[in-house]
Amino acid sequence: MPTGATGMGDPDEVVKGSAADTALAATANGAAPTGPDAAGAVILDVRGVDFGYSQVQVLFDVSLRVAPGEVLALLGTNGAGKSTLLRVISGLGRPSRGRVVFRGRDITDVAPEARVTLGIVQVAGGRGVFPSLPVRDNLIAGGFLLRHDQRELRRRIDEVLSLFPVLAQRIGQPAATLSGGERQMLALAMGLLLDPSVLLLDELSLGLAPVVVAELMAVVAGLKGRGVTMIVVEQSVNVALSMADRAIFLEKGEVRFEGRADDLLERDDLVRAVFLGQNGN
Ligand SMILES: Nc1ncnc2c1ncn2[C@@H]1O[C@H](COP(=O)(O)OP(=O)(O)OP(=O)(O)O)[C@@H](O)[C@H]1O
Ligand SMILES: [Mg+2]
Numbered sequence: 001m002p003t004g005a006t007g008m009g010d011p012d013e014v015v016k017g018s019a020a021d022t023a024l025a026a027t028a029n030g031a032a033p034t035g036p037d038a039a040g041a042v043i044l045d046v047r048g049v050d051f052g053y054s055q056v057q058v059l060f061d062v063s064l065r066v067a068p069g070e071v072l073a074l075l076g077t078n079g080a081g082k083s084t085l086l087r088v089i090s091g092l093g094r095p096s097r098g099r100v101v102f103r104g105r106d107i108t109d110v111a112p113e114a115r116v117t118l119g120i121v122q123v124a125g126g127r128g129v130f131p132s133l134p135v136r137d138n139l140i141a142g143g144f145l146l147r148h149d150q151r152e153l154r155r156r157i158d159e160v161l162s163l164f165p166v167l168a169q170r171i172g173q174p175a176a177t178l179s180g181g182e183r184q185m186l187a188l189a190m191g192l193l194l195d196p197s198v199l200l201l202d203e204l205s206l207g208l209a210p211v212v213v214a215e216l217m218a219v220v221a222g223l224k225g226r227g228v229t230m231i232v233v234e235q236s237v238n239v240a241l242s243m244a245d246r247a248i249f250l251e252k253g254e255v256r257f258e259g260r261a262d263d264l265l266e267r268d269d270l271v272r273a274v275f276l277g278q279n280g281n
Pocket of ligand 2: 082083084
């Protein structure tokens with residue numbers, strides 16, 4: 001959870017080639033579809049990324065492209081590198097090879113806080129809230145980028161509270177007293193305050209009762225309706241695919257499948273790998 005904004009400068013490097021060129025380029029594995037919409041627009045373009053922690057490489061030549069307004073499910077077995085890939089996109093991890101391009105600009109070297117300013121927001125899940133602080137103060141902390149415009153901050157807080165009425169009821173309670181689902185809602189609300197154009201959601205439904213998952217999914221559907229682009233990592237293939245237009249399947253840090261969400265369901269081998277991985281835990 002970022003608590004301060006530094007290095008807010010805009011990236012100025014413009015990547016060679018238009019978004020349409022990007023859309024027409026072949027994918028890493030040559031598989032169609034590639035994600036860009038009919039007009040060929042690409043909002044986020046991850047190109048040939050390698051990433052490792054210390055000496056251990058965990059992402060291998062990972063590429064993906066997301067069209068504006070698209071919801072991409074990022075699936076894979078435990079430890080496949082899903083969270084790591086989100087970190088590379090949000091700037092918390094710097095790839096040793098490859099580029100991250102946002103709206104045609106190379107942002108590989110742009111600090112995470114500056115990426116938030118550009119509209120790339122990662123929701124850290126229930127772990128991203130401050131347990132000892134009341135809901136209200138969590139929201140104020142989440143809206144750190146708006147701290148110089150209190151009126152706008154209050155307006156946005158009211159807006160997100162209207163999405164999550166239960167948080168409005170709990171506004172003075174410490175986050176520690178919230179249920180797991182309410183904590184996830186608070187984390188999501190904190191992310192939404194920043195008015196993201198690309199939202200990265202890491203296991204929003206983890207450990208939640210189906211009724212709460214349904215509530216969160218309704219919010220996600222509403223965001224999609226408003227044109228927010230999303231990458232969703234989910235343990236539950238069904239939850240992910242019910243939200244997503246397209247899916248990427250990662251295995252051991254490599255893209256094994258990229259295509260329409262419906263088509264992934266036909267790939268028994270991959271879907272089973274996720275279920276087996278879960279059951280094995
Ligand atoms: N901070 C870290 N330092 C060292 N290794 C890490 C770190 N974070 C993750 N790893 C390792 O990198 C690999 C990919 O981890 P990552 O968390 O990205 O996988 P994941 O697909 O999100 O898994 P999960 O489904 O369990 O959340 C794993 O082998 C993991 O052990
Ligand atoms: Mg993970």
